[in-house]
Amino acid sequence: MSNSLEPANALEVDVTTHGRLPGAADYARSKISEIVGVTRLPVLHARVRLTRHPDPAVRQPVVAQANLDVDGRLVRAQVEAATAREAVDRLDDRLRRRLEKTSGHWEARRGRQPEAVPHKWRRQSEATRRPSYFPRPADDRQIIRRKSFTLAACTVDDAAREMELLDYDFHLFTEKGTGIASVLYHDDSGYRLAQVIAVSPDQLAPFELPLTFSSQSAPCITVEQATERLGILGLPFLFFIDAAQGRASVLYRRIDGHYGLISPAG
Numbered sequence: 001m002s003n004s005l006e007p008a009n010a011l012e013v014d015v016t017t018h019g020r021l022p023g024a025a026d027y028a029r030s031k032i033s034e035i036v037g038v039t040r041l042p043v044l045h046a047r048v049r050l051t052r053h054p055d056p057a058v059r060q061p062v063v064a065q066a067n068l069d070v071d072g073r074l075v076r077a078q079v080e081a082a083t084a085r086e087a088v089d090r091l092d093d094r095l096r097r098r099l100e101k102t103s104g105h106w107e108a109r110r111g112r113q114p115e116a117v118p119h120k121w122r123r124q125s126e127a128t129r130r131p132s133y134f135p136r137p138a139d140d141r142q143i144i145r146r147k148s149f150t151l152a153a154c155t156v157d158d159a160a161r162e163m164e165l166l167d168y169d170f171h172l173f174t175e176k177g178t179g180i181a182s183v184l185y186h187d188d189s190g191y192r193l194a195q196v197i198a199v200s201p202d203q204l205a206p207f208e209l210p211l212t213f214s215s216q217s218a219p220c221i222t223v224e225q226a227t228e229r230l231g232i233l234g235l236p237f238l239f240f241i242d243a244a245q246g247r248a249s250v251l252y253r254r255i256d257g258h259y260g261l262i263s264p265a266g
Contacts, residue, residue: 019052024084038099045069064091076166136257138231145260156207159184177205181248183239
C-alpha cells in the first residue's frame, strides 16, 4: 500500500525561468499543480514562465505568465511582483479567479447545469493590476512578434468572454452582425468597441454587454507609421488598417517594451 499523498491526476507543470530566480521553479510547480481542484473540467497541461527584469529601477521586476489547457480551451494569466514567490502567489490567485469565472459558462454550454448565480456583465475587481511595461526607449523598440490568424465571427458577448479568458486587454474579431473587423477593449468606463468602419450599434448582432462605442474608423496607415504613432501616443495598442495589405491589424506593446503585431490570415 502506497503512502504517497499525491493524487493520481496530479497536474504536471512545465516551468521555465529567465534571470536569477533561485527556488522559484519548484515553488511555481508545486503551487500551480493544485489548480486542478478549482474546476471539474480536466486541466490537460500547464506552462509557467518566470522572468526577472535585469534593470534595478523596475519596482516589480518579476513577471509570471501561465497558460493552461483546460479541456482543450486556453486559459491565460500574467502578473508582476517584487519577488518570485509573490508573483507565483498572484498568478495562482488570478488563474483561480479566471477558472471560477468561466467554468460555469463552459459547463452550461456542454449541457450541464451552471451554478445559480445572476448573470451580470461587469469586470471583476481582481487583487492584481496589469503588469507595467519595461521602460524601453521608443527608438529602441522593435516588432519582435507577428501573429496572424483567421478572425472568428462572433458576438460582442462572445468576444468579451474570450478576452477575459485569455487575460487580454483587447480582442480582435469579426463582429457577427456586420461582418466588420472589430476590436473590443477595456477603458476607464468598462468595455469599448472600435470597428474598421464605425456603424450604428443597432446593426450589431444582439448582445448584453454594456459598452461604449468609438465613433472613429480605423486609420489606414503603414506599419512604420503605426509604430511611430504608438511610440508618440504611449497607448497600449493601436488598431489600424495596414495600408500595404489592406487588412485590419493591431500593433501592441509587450511587457518587454517591444512591439507585437496581430493581423488576419489570408
